[in-house]
Amino acid sequence: MDGDLVFYTNPKSRARLVRWMLEEIGRPYRTEILDYGTTMKAPAYLAINPMGKVPAISHDGQIVTECAAICAYLADAFPDAGLAPPPADRADYYRWLFFVAGPFDGAITDKALGRSIPAERAAMVGYSSLDAVLGAIEGALAGQEYIAADYFTAADCYVGACLSFYMRFGMVERRPAFVGYVDRLEARPAYLRSLALDGPMPAPKPAA
Incomplete structure (x- = not known):
C-alpha cells in the first residue's frame, strides 16, 4: 500500500464522487461513514475538517478536503492509475x-x-x-x-x-x-462499483 488511505464520507452527499474516484484509483482504502449533526460535528472529525463536512481523505498522514482538490490529489498520488495527463x-x-x-x-x-x-x-x-x-x-x-x-x-x-x-x-x-x-x-466499471457501495442515486428528473 502507498500509505494508509482513509475516506470520510456520507453516502447522501457529494462525497459519492470521491468514492468513484477512489474506485478508479483501484487501491485499498478504509471508509469512515459519518452522520450529519453528530459524528460529522464531533471534535475528532473537526480536527480533520474544521468545516465539519464531507468528503475528506487522509493519505499517509496528509489531509485533503474539497472534492476537486481530492480528485487532483489522488490522480497525482497514484500516477499508475493514469488519471491525470502528463x-x-x-x-x-x-x-x-x-x-x-x-x-x-x-x-x-x-x-x-x-x-x-x-x-x-x-x-x-x-x-x-x-x-x-x-x-x-x-x-x-x-x-x-x-x-x-x-x-x-x-x-x-x-x-x-x-x-x-x-x-x-x-x-x-x-x-x-x-x-x-x-x-x-x-x-x-469503477462507477458501477461505487454505486454498489454507496447505494443507488435518485432517478433523473427533468429541470423545472
Missing part, C-alpha cells in the same frame, strides 16, 4: 476541473437559493450566469468524449459527477452533450 498537457485538465469547482458551483448555488445577480453586477461574481457557465462546458464537450484529454481523467470524474447530480435534481438542463457524456462515464 504535466505538459494539463491545461484543459486544470481548466475544467477548477471551472466546475468555481464558476459552476457558484452559479448552481445561486439557482438553488433563488438568488439572481443584477446584470450590472454580473462581472463581480466571475461567472455571469448559469446559462453562460453551462454553455462553456457544453462547448468544451463538443465533438469530444472526455473533457480534458482523449481518455478519462480525474477531471471527468469531477465534472461528470457534478453534471449528473444536478441533472438528476432538475437543476441543470438535460442537454444532449451532457446526457451523452454522463452516460459514457456512468458505464465505467
Whole structure:
C-alpha cells in the first residue's frame, strides 16, 4: 500500500464522487461513514475538517478536503492509475476541473437559493450566469468524449459527477452533450462499483 488511505464520507452527499474516484484509483482504502449533526460535528472529525463536512481523505498522514482538490490529489498520488495527463498537457485538465469547482458551483448555488445577480453586477461574481457557465462546458464537450484529454481523467470524474447530480435534481438542463457524456462515464466499471457501495442515486428528473 502507498500509505494508509482513509475516506470520510456520507453516502447522501457529494462525497459519492470521491468514492468513484477512489474506485478508479483501484487501491485499498478504509471508509469512515459519518452522520450529519453528530459524528460529522464531533471534535475528532473537526480536527480533520474544521468545516465539519464531507468528503475528506487522509493519505499517509496528509489531509485533503474539497472534492476537486481530492480528485487532483489522488490522480497525482497514484500516477499508475493514469488519471491525470502528463504535466505538459494539463491545461484543459486544470481548466475544467477548477471551472466546475468555481464558476459552476457558484452559479448552481445561486439557482438553488433563488438568488439572481443584477446584470450590472454580473462581472463581480466571475461567472455571469448559469446559462453562460453551462454553455462553456457544453462547448468544451463538443465533438469530444472526455473533457480534458482523449481518455478519462480525474477531471471527468469531477465534472461528470457534478453534471449528473444536478441533472438528476432538475437543476441543470438535460442537454444532449451532457446526457451523452454522463452516460459514457456512468458505464465505467469503477462507477458501477461505487454505486454498489454507496447505494443507488435518485432517478433523473427533468429541470423545472
